[in-house]
Amino acid sequence: MPDLIAKPALGTMPLNLGQIVLTEAPMLETHSIQPYPGQEKAVSKALKEIGLAFPKPNTWLEKAGLRIVWTGREQAFLLGGVPPAGMPAAVTDQSDGWVTLTLEGPGARDVLARLVPLDLRHVKKGDAARSGLGHMPLILITEAPDSFRLMTFRSMARTAWHEIHDAMTKVEARRAAS
Amino acid sequence: MRLTCPHCGPRDRREFYYYGASEYLNRPGPEAAPDAWDSYLHLRDNPAGVTQDLWYHEQGCTAWLKVTRNTVTHEILAVEAVAGGTK
Numbered sequence A: 001m002p003d004l005i006a007k008p009a010l011g012t013m014p015l016n017l018g019q020i021v022l023t024e025a026p027m028l029e030t031h032s033i034q035p036y037p038g039q040e041k042a043v044s045k046a047l048k049e050i051g052l053a054f055p056k057p058n059t060w061l062e063k064a065g066l067r068i069v070w071t072g073r074e075q076a077f078l079l080g081g082v083p084p085a086g087m088p089a090a091v092t093d094q095s096d097g098w099v100t101l102t103l104e105g106p107g108a109r110d111v112l113a114r115l116v117p118l119d120l121r122h123v124k125k126g127d128a129a130r131s132g133l134g135h136m137p138l139i140l141i142t143e144a145p146d147s148f149r150l151m152t153f154r155s156m157a158r159t160a161w162h163e164i165h166d167a168m169t170k171v172e173a174r175r176a177a178s
Numbered sequence B: 001m002r003l004t005c006p007h008c009g010p011r012d013r014r015e016f017y018y019y020g021a022s023e024y025l026n027r028p029g030p031e032a033a034p035d036a037w038d039s040y041l042h043l044r045d046n047p048a049g050v051t052q053d054l055w056y057h058e059q060g061c062t063a064w065l066k067v068t069r070n071t072v073t074h075e076i077l078a079v080e081a082v083a084g085g086t087k
């Protein structure tokens, strides 16, 4: 069995424009959890073992470095660890399928407003949304009103970076000119 | 145009994919007469007023939704999840 080395999707340096910073986040172990029909409560109970519960739509929860994010109808992603064994749910390891970027700083929401069809004026820590980044799929995790984690398909990492860079350039140009 | 997804909340039209009339939920049984299949597949009303159709929340929670809307006023009257559960 050869040793497999996990490599980042981009391996690029953070990008600072004005006060906005775009970064490729370290890869986290990512598991999709989809409770079997009617088993959501049982899954929530099983997740207690790691201090978590099945998250309500549009939210995320965290305990001891483990995070669980609502990612769609009857689906959540566990980030940063392994789910308890034997849950009545379809559990798949998707660690190599996603890239996570962080976007932080005053103006981060103005950047997202150019790419994401959501009203982010009132977002707060604990919010999560399944939406789109341009034409790409997006899981948007709000850490603070000006601090976001963005997950999209790893195969689209360079396009996502490019599009966000482009939006950052325009937001920063407007700020500088005003 | 915005649809209020029962899971995700109010969302922009570009997150959704339009499928067609809500008739598609009433698939005839395998033994149904050709007339029933003809009607299921091809015969549609084209109302000036309230209509129901299916939308897929493709760039969101991936739920199928039954939308009741008015083709004259563009009012969205109801958005319901086709499959049970609201989580």
Ligand SMILES: [Zn+2]
Binding pocket: B005, B006, B007, B008, B009, B057, B060, B061, B062, B063
């Ligand atoms: Zn939805």
